[in-house]
Amino acid sequence: MTQKTISLNVILRYGKRRITTTFKTALLILTKGYYDAPSYSFSYYKYFLRLMTNANFKFYSVKDFLLSYRKNEVHQKSVILRHDVDVNPLNALKLAQIEKRYGVTSTYYFRLKSQFYKFNHTTTKIIRKIYDLGFEIGYHYECYTLHNGNKHLAIEEFTKSLEKLRQIVPIYTICAHGARKDMKNYEMWDNMDELTKYNLIGEAFLSILFNEEIRKNLVYISDSFNGWEQKLKDFIKRNLNAQNTPILYINRHPYLFYPI
Secondary structure, three states: OOHHHHHHHHHHHHOHHHHHHHHHHHHHHHHHOHHHOOOOEHHHHHHHHHHHHHOOOEEEOHHHHHHHHHOOOOOOOEEEEEEEEOOOHHHHHHHHHHHHHOOOOOEEEEOOOOOOOOOOHHHHHHHHHHHHOOOEEEEEEOHHHHOOOOHHHHHHHHHHHHHHHHOOOOOOEEEEOOOOOOOOHHHHOOOOHHHHOOOOOEEHHHHHHOOHHHHOOEEEEEOOOOOHHHHHHHHHHHHOOOOOOOEEEEEEOHHHOEOO
16 A cells, blocks of 8 residues: 555545544554554554454453453453444444454443434444444443433433433443543442343443452553553553453543544
8 A cells, every 4th residue: 555545545534634643644554563553543453452362362341341250250361342432433333343353342332412423323223233243332321411410310311311222232231421520420320239220230430440359450541541552552561471460441432543
C-alpha cells in the first residue's frame, strides 16, 4: 500500500479533520512497525491481540469472567475486555470482526439514548451482528444522571430500556455510562442484590472494580485516562512471558479507532 493510497482512503472515509492524525499513523506503521504505531489504529490492535493470545493470555467478556471467578476457574493469565459504545456502532462491529479473527471474546455495551447515534433499525442490526459473532452485548445505562439523581425515575427508565434491548439479544451484565463528574450512574444501586431482580449477573464497575478481592490482583486500563497507552505497554513488558499475572481489565471506546 502506497502513502498516496492511504491518504486517499482517509480523505474518502474520514474527511479533512482526521487526515493528519491518520496519515501520521499510517507512516509510523509503514516505517517503524506495528508496536510504534499509535494504539488507536486497527493495525496496532491486531498486533496487540496476536501478541497476547500467543503469550497464552485468555480473554474474557465481563459475563464470562464473573461466572469463571465465582467458580474459582479464572485463567492464570486473564484479560477482561470491554467496549463502551458511546458514539460509533459501526466501528464496534469492525472491532468485533477483528477480535473474532483472533479468537478473542469481549463485551460491547450499547447506549439507548446516545446523542451521537440513534437506537434504530441500523443500530439494532449491528448489535445483532456482534452478538451472532459470539460476543456479549450489555446495556450501557445512564438513567440516573439523565434524571438528575431521581432513583424512582431512573429505575423506571432502566426497566423499560433493559427490556427493549432484551428484545434484540440476551443481556446479562450492565455498565454505567460516565456522563457526569458530579454524579455516577452506578450510584442508583443501593446494593448488588438489586441486580438480581433483573436477572443480571453483574455490573462492569461494581462487580469487578469495586470488588475488594478482585481488586487485589487487578490492573485496570481505560483509554478514557491520560497515560493509558504507556500503562498498557508497561503491563505487557512486565507480564508477557510470566506464568501468572495480575488480571488485566481493559476498557476501549470503538469510536476512537482509526481504520489503518
